[in-house]
Amino acid sequence: MELNMNLSGNLNLDNEQAALAGSIWHNALKIIQPQLAKMLFVTWVEPLVPFYVDENYLYLAVQDNFSYRYLLKYVNLFEEALAASNSFKLQVKLFVGNEGMQQALASIKASTFNNSTDNQSQVSDPGQPNLPLDSNNTARKDTQKTAINNTTETSTAESAGGYVTVERPSSPTSTKTTTAPTQTISSANQTTNSSPLAAEIVVNPLYQQHFRRDYRFDNFIVGPNNTMAHAACLAIANSYFNPGQKPYNPLFLYGGSGLGKTHLLNAVGNMVMQHRPNTKILYLQTEEFVNEFIATIRKQNYNVFRNKYRNCDLLLIDDIQFIEGKEQMQEEFFYTFNALYENNSYIIITCDKHPRYLVTLEDRLKTRFLSGLACDINPPTYETRMAILQARAQSLQENIDPDIISYIAKNISLNIRELEGALNSVLAIKHLSGYINLALAQKALEPVIKRNMEKTVSPDFIADVVANYYNVSKAQLYSRCKESKFTYPRHIAMYFCRELLDMTYADISQAFNRSDHTTTRNACLKIAKSLSSDLQLQKELANIQKSLHEQ
Ligand SMILES: Nc1ncnc2c1ncn2[C@@H]1O[C@H](COP(=O)(O)OP(=O)(O)OP(=O)(O)O)[C@@H](O)[C@H]1O
Structure with missing residues (x-):
């Protein structure tokens, strides 16, 4: 020009x-x-x-x-x-x-x-x-x-x-x-x-975003599992009206499904929009970004696409793992990233895993994703799960028996979306039948809790917890050693695999390096039989079960 x-x-x-x-x-x-x-x-x-x-x-x-x-x-x-x-x-x-x-x-x-x-x-x-x-x-x-x-x-x-x-x-x-x-x-x-x-307030239509109004900082429960991610997001949101702050850029949030990544992205968007409505924010799922790019290739209007993405002030991009294996898209995102970074525009990216595990992601993107701050979000602790459930019940103005809340929190630990789903099920029963108690809640939630337990607890994890409880090593539990101080915890671990995970005796044997299924079967049956009369055993198993749930 x-x-x-x-x-x-x-x-x-x-x-x-x-x-x-x-x-x-x-x-x-x-x-x-x-x-x-x-x-x-x-x-x-x-x-x-x-x-x-x-x-x-x-x-x-x-x-x-x-x-x-x-x-x-x-x-x-x-x-x-x-x-x-x-x-x-x-x-x-x-x-x-x-x-x-x-x-x-x-x-x-x-x-x-x-x-x-x-x-x-x-x-x-x-x-x-x-x-x-x-x-x-x-x-x-x-x-x-x-x-x-x-x-x-x-x-x-x-x-x-x-x-x-x-x-x-x-x-x-x-x-x-x-x-x-x-x-x-x-x-x-x-x-x-x-x-x-x-x-x-004259918002450029390109950047008119509709954030989820219910995903805000004030209703995000902060616990040890998400402290860093929360603080980093808040710092970026604050920097838009507190010029002294210079947070890390980009911010890469990673963690399993349903742990609050999208909530945090929307919270940043909501906060910046509330205080600085002129900010050019783009929030999108990676899939949308990919689809828009495909449409761009079809129409050959690269300038429109690039103008939009390379000139925003804040890019919030959710679930970047969907860019894996899409070479041309990765190249385009690389240039978008560079343009935004050079322009000092903040970029927050979420992903279900650390970039190093994105096998088909170009190295130059991996290094860029890690050039600012990478924060993981982990499954919440029992206390955080309790706080999330209580806050949710309160926001819905629902009075729920604390034992029910505690039961849900104890049994669903990996995914906050499922935690909320369980609460919703309990509330649905309450509204339909006009009544809810712990027994009804337990019955209603049985399938979901079983599913959750299968996802959460692996044979290896059971071995870990049991070994820890009886003060032996996991290797000793898996070994062929026949001393009773090892066989007893081994049999208990096998029993839990059978009861909690519904594993076949063959699978349990395999998990514990045993070829003889009959021995495994006998061990499980013996524990089950003793349980009805052995108070000490009952206490031990209750403690172990508690540890398994409170991981
Ligand atoms: N710390 C928290 N406090 C309150 N609610 C939370 C928290 N973390 C997650 N949630 C809620 O859990 C649900 C799932 O969260 P979200 O959709 O943000 O998860 P995600 O990590 O983006 O999952 P996915 O990777 O599957 O998209 C939402 O309803 C969200 O509001």
């Missing part, structure tokens, strides 16, 4: 300003050029167009968004060169394309006009569209980014009030740096409230 330097035109601005900007920049270039590789200088720096200067800023136009992002890391160098080559300090402001330049000039014109007619209105940054401020009159990170990106496209912030300074990294390696606003801002249509006025 060629930049058109018709500065005065309709805007009626003084061409002398452009000439002065040109001459100041020309001096600075003499210092900049020797410091950069020739290619870099010719490709990126020479095409910059100086088009305005005032007492604080030199305004430069860049060709496109990509150049803009690339050049941000050199702004400090430019400013140092300006200070060295001229006898005064200037900060650099970059604007994208003719449109960005025209917008900047229109703002300058408007502010000049306002200043001459209304002394109350001071403008600190004529280059940026009007943007809402936060409660400290501090420029907002999200809208700063929006403003920068939108100089060449539909602006989501154009109708808002206030001005900001440009956000830029202080060094090529820094991730997010926000410069504080340089002047106090006051204009007729600003708000100092953290919620922008309704009239200011």
Whole structure:
């Protein structure tokens, strides 16, 4: 794209300003050029167009968004060169394309006009569209980014009030740096409230997201299983209205099904939308991303796709494991990721496993996914499960016997979706029959609990717990050793495999390295028989069962 330097035109601005900007920049270039590789200088720096200067800023136009992002890391160098080559300090402001330049000039014109007619209105940054401020009159990170990106496209912030300074990294390696606003801002249509006025909220339709309203931080129960993931998500959400924070980017959340990954993604989206509705957020399931990309290939409209994904402020992408084995999609996502990362836009990715287990994922994506922070989410502890169930019952204004809650929490441990499902079943019985007690709940939940038990408890896990209880090693349990201090716990472990997992004697024998099924059968039957009269055995088995459930 060629930049058109018709500065005065309709805007009626003084061409002398452009000439002065040109001459100041020309001096600075003499210092900049020797410091950069020739290619870099010719490709990126020479095409910059100086088009305005005032007492604080030199305004430069860049060709496109990509150049803009690339050049941000050199702004400090430019400013140092300006200070060295001229006898005064200037900060650099970059604007994208003719449109960005025209917008900047229109703002300058408007502010000049306002200043001459209304002394109350001071403008600190004529280059940026009007943007809402936060409660400290501090420029907002999200809208700063929006403003920068939108100089060449539909602006989501154009109708808002206030001005900001440009956000830029202080060094090529820094991730997010926000410069504080340089002047106090006051204009007729600003708000100092953290919620922008309704009239200011013009959300680009591309980024109108509908988050699940019930997935919020305030109803997410934090326990030892998810503390890090929760804190990291909250930090990212906060960073959109608390410019001091610089959370890790990207954030990679991984863990089994139903453990709250989607809940956290939506919580971030809800919180940012609530406080900063102009933020360009994209939340999507990886499958949707893949489908959209396939449609893009069919229609050959790559620009639309890339503009949308590479220019958002926050990308929340759920279940990235679905990208496995899709080579072209991985390549596209690689470039999307890079563009967002360079633009200091946050990326949160969820997955059902650690990237190292995504066998057919390209290594360059794996390393990128792990370049920020990777947090696992584990199955909740018994206490967390209790808290989740209690909170859910309370939110539904349901009074449920604590024994029932405890029974569910004890018996369903791997998946919070199933935990909630069990509570819903109990509530359904309560509503249909007008009554619920523990026995009814146990009966109703029997199939689901059995299924859960099979998923949760493996023969190996039983061996672990039993060995631990009787203070022997698992190897001794699996060994052929016939000492009673080993055979007794071995038989108990076999008994649990039979009772809890419904395993055949053949399978149990195999699990415990035995070839003789009859011995296994006899061992299980002996334990079952003793159980009816042996109080000590009853106590031991109850304790072991408790440990098996409270993993
Ligand atoms: N810590 C928590 N506090 C309260 N509710 C939770 C918590 N974790 C999960 N949930 C609830 O459990 C259900 C399942 O969670 P979610 O859909 O976020 O899981 P997920 O990890 O994304 O699963 P999947 O990988 O299968 O998509 C949701 O209803 C969610 O609100």
